[in-house]
Amino acid sequence: MKKKGFLIDMDGVIYKGSEPIPGAVEFINGLRDRGLPFLFLTNNSQRTSRDVCYKLNKMGFRVNDTDIFTCAMATARYLASKKENGTAYVIGEGGLLTELYNAGYSIVDDQPDYVIIGEGRTIMLESVDKAINMVMKGAKLIATNLDANCPMGEGKYRVGCGALVAMLEFASGIKAFSVGKPSPVMMRMARKALQLTTDETVMIGDTMGTDILGAGSMGFTTVLTLSGVTKEDDLAHFGYSPDFIIKSIKDLLNEELFMRVMGEPLLVDATY
Incomplete structure (x- = not known):
């Protein structure tokens, strides 16, 4: 498997409120089991990384403080x-x-x-x-x-x-x-924290104007999930596109789709 790592937004991507999005716990814990690096990115500066980690642990995510990168950091x-x-x-x-x-x-x-x-x-x-x-x-x-x-x-x-x-x-x-998303400052810091190159970095997010714009501008592979802020009808209003579009992070439990994301960037609408 080609080396890749993941930058992952949280609200609307892996949880909504206090409930995990179906398939999110399995996906994140699966990345840990595979030894694939990942980092959660959030534009919320209110809570410390420890606070965020505690919330995720309660939901069943096997993560540590060091897996969280906030715009405050x-x-x-x-x-x-x-x-x-x-x-x-x-x-x-x-x-x-x-x-x-x-x-x-x-x-x-x-x-x-x-x-x-x-x-x-x-x-x-x-x-x-x-x-x-x-x-x-x-x-x-x-x-x-x-x-x-x-x-x-x-x-x-x-x-x-x-x-x-x-x-x-x-x-x-x-x-x-x-400094926060979509600023290249935060995107570059996060990539370097995972010790990845540009073409080894995948961003999963639900917001076109922050997650996808910021990561796409940096040359990262981008995966838009429609489980949060951005809806399918909104895509016509943007002059840029994600590399992959999915209904929710649960779709990435499909091994075929996951392997395509892990390969060379392709413009694929994986919505179904």
């Missing part, structure tokens, strides 16, 4: 590579704060090097006002991701990081730099 590592022991004013929660501390950053309320925006369920307008003024005084504006909204299950959504960032950009006149 990517953001912290990127900033540490640009400025060691920097300072940041943060609108976000535990996952982002933990990664910044781990990267040697100090969280401050005055004259930060960076203003960093992540997800948050209890964001005060006072914090947003402070962030705007810091950016206008020279702090660099960083977004963990630019997702406009986040699905909560049962057809419900909450405001995403991108919506808050858009408000700050409009108020300050300064554009944010985003």
Whole structure:
């Protein structure tokens, strides 16, 4: 079998809410049994990798903390590579704060090097006002991701990081730099974490504008699953296409299809 590894989105791909998508546990645990490398990628900066791992373990996935790569991790590592022991004013929660501390950053309320925006369920307008003024005084504006909204299950959504960032950009006149999917920063970090080359990397995701766009731009093999955000009718609106289209990750339990994904990239609609 040709060497390949997998970058895998989570919500809408391997689970919805607190329930695994049928076939997902078998597929992921099967990758582990085959010794094939994989890494979960998420644009949710709220939770630490340990928190995410705990949730997956409860569902039956045999995964470790090191199998999780969040946009908070990517953001912290990127900033540490640009400025060691920097300072940041943060609108976000535990996952982002933990990664910044781990990267040697100090969280401050005055004259930060960076203003960093992540997800948050209890964001005060006072914090947003402070962030705007810091950016206008020279702090660099960083977004963990630019997702406009986040699905909560049962057809419900909450405001995403991108919506808050858009408000700050409009108020300050300064554009944010985003590190999360589809940014090549996060995609490249994830590939390197698995020690894979471009043609050895497969991305499985449910969102055209993040998972498929980001991975496709990097030259990875892309697999779109229709079990999450993107539906089949949506595909006509995009100027790019995934290499494979599946109903859900359960389809990859079909050995013939799995082997095609593991081979040379082909434009195949595997929906049935």
